[in-house]
């Protein structure tokens with residue numbers, strides 16, 4: 001099975017990337033223009049494979065277009081560059097809403113009580129194979145690649161976490177020395193957030209180790225120079241994990 005999958009992927013990757021799709025990426029994904037030429041080619045290969053393997057579904061009255069599929073897949077491919085990847089193996093479908101949507105809130109507290117309710121969301125990532133995204137937020141976040149927020153990078157970082165077993169509810173499972181670095185940085189964010197101190201990292205990362213990882217990934221790609229300055233060891237650990245140095249990309253060019 002694995003051999004067939006690899007064969008199919010390498011055939012797909014050799015095909016010419018449709019110029020229409022490349023145009024969509026050039027327009028909607030400024031990250032693409034910051035990459036070196038070989039990295040752009042690699043990103044297109046990953047994009048093509050994700051588009052072939054993942055199912056996109058529109059919700060809330062939106063029809064899924066090539067623009068939506070290609071933009072989301074290209075952003076998700078940024079996290080796959082330079083790494084051995086199995087293309088988000090736990091993910092099968094990507095659900096797209098036109099805008100913020102009302103998500104169902106279901107939380108179990110320590111006593112096993114479920115609280116249900118509704119809240120507005122821009123995205124979510126499920127363990128059972130689904131990522132949900134607000135298309136409006138995908139586009140807005142893609143347009144500004146340097147404000148620290150990118151819902152696609154965030155939700156797909158959760159998928160990487162699932163795949164690589166990076167966190168669980170209790171903490172960080174990655175091997176040392178990363179575990180020490182992630183744990184110390186997470187606890188610092190938690191302490192700063194509780195004390196009401198201003199933090200460079202989005203305090204949403206203090207919610208859980210999984211959110212910390214997703215926020216750190218967003219920040220690594222969107223504000224690499226700041227992350228390197230304020231959290232050099234975290235920057236270095238993520239740089240090793242991704243095999244990329246977004247601080248060296250030509251930004252604003």
Ligand SMILES: [Zn+2]
Nearest residue numbers: 154158211214
């Ligand atoms: Zn999250």
